[in-house]
Amino acid sequence: MIYNVYGHYLPYNRSTGIPPAARLVCVAPMLNRTDRHFRYLMRQITRTALLYTELVSAAAITRGRQTWMLKYHPIEHPVAIQLGGNTPESLAECARIAADYGFDEVNLNVGCPSPRVTFGARLMAHPDIVARCVEAMTKAVAIPVTVKHRIGIESHCGYRELQHFVTTVAQSGCKIFIVHARKAWLNGLSPRRNRSLPPLDHTMVYRLKDENPHLSIITNGGIMSLSEGRVHMKYVDGVMIGRAAYKAPYILADVDRLFGSETESPPSRHQVVVRMCDYLSREVAAGTPAARILRHMHGLFHGQPGARRWRHNLAKAMSATETTACCKILQEEVSHL
């Protein structure tokens, strides 16, 4: 049985798989953001939402590198790992390793626009390759294999191409598609600009759901709040939130009550800080630099009176040489907010 730090059971039994409520709102994979410390922070705020790791290269894992990226705390369940790769054998082996580590889902990245990788969004032009990868992965593991992709790329950007991509990949065993509702521009736009350009088109994702009711379709891109998420949920099976969840993690505080089985109020921001201090002490004692954890807490008081002061004192806490001093700064700060 898994408990969160409040002593609540997580509404989750690994033998029955990821509960459907977890997919209504999920937190997007974000490189250099959604590491295990951020995911731990998110778990103090919502027990329901499905959390994703950062993108992990399958080749690196199968060569025994970056295995630290597979580390997670049991409280993070349900937690999905995102893999990047384009060879069925390597992805299947990596999926097996991830399943052995206890991840609840393996997600294949078909959305990364970086010219430096040989996988990601460019694979949208090769649905057959993605299908072979997914087939190998689904044969290798019992946990769900899902795909996160774009609505198109320059050379394949109509609805017909999108539908062809999804149906081809679905035939190989993928039933859950997370669609970043924006085309990827592989030439001339940096990965960063590819997150805000070209414009979003969620209606293409709605149509995908409408025409493929047997598939689970989750939309992603530009969703700033749970109320915006609820609007999308009229047309699709769930939403994935990225930057807004990182910038202001507390926007997910109502997920458990709105979409999970929680009846009590969510923990306050102050309670979250206190719990993160406990976590910080344990992690620092185990050798993690405090700044690696604290950097994710900048947005905790976003939009609240005193948010600026919180950020200022967080920076002070980051430079404290001792954990006790660091936690003292945070807890004193919280009592003033």
Ligand SMILES: Cc1cc2nc3c(=O)[nH]c(=O)nc-3n(C[C@H](O)[C@H](O)[C@H](O)COP(=O)(O)O)c2cc1C
């Ligand atoms: C800093 C950053 C890193 C990202 N890293 C990944 C990644 O590793 N894998 C991935 O599939 N998408 C990645 N994305 C894209 C997000 O998962 C998401 O699709 C995109 O930001 C749109 O959603 P949003 O508007 O809610 O942020 C990243 C986005 C950001 C801002």
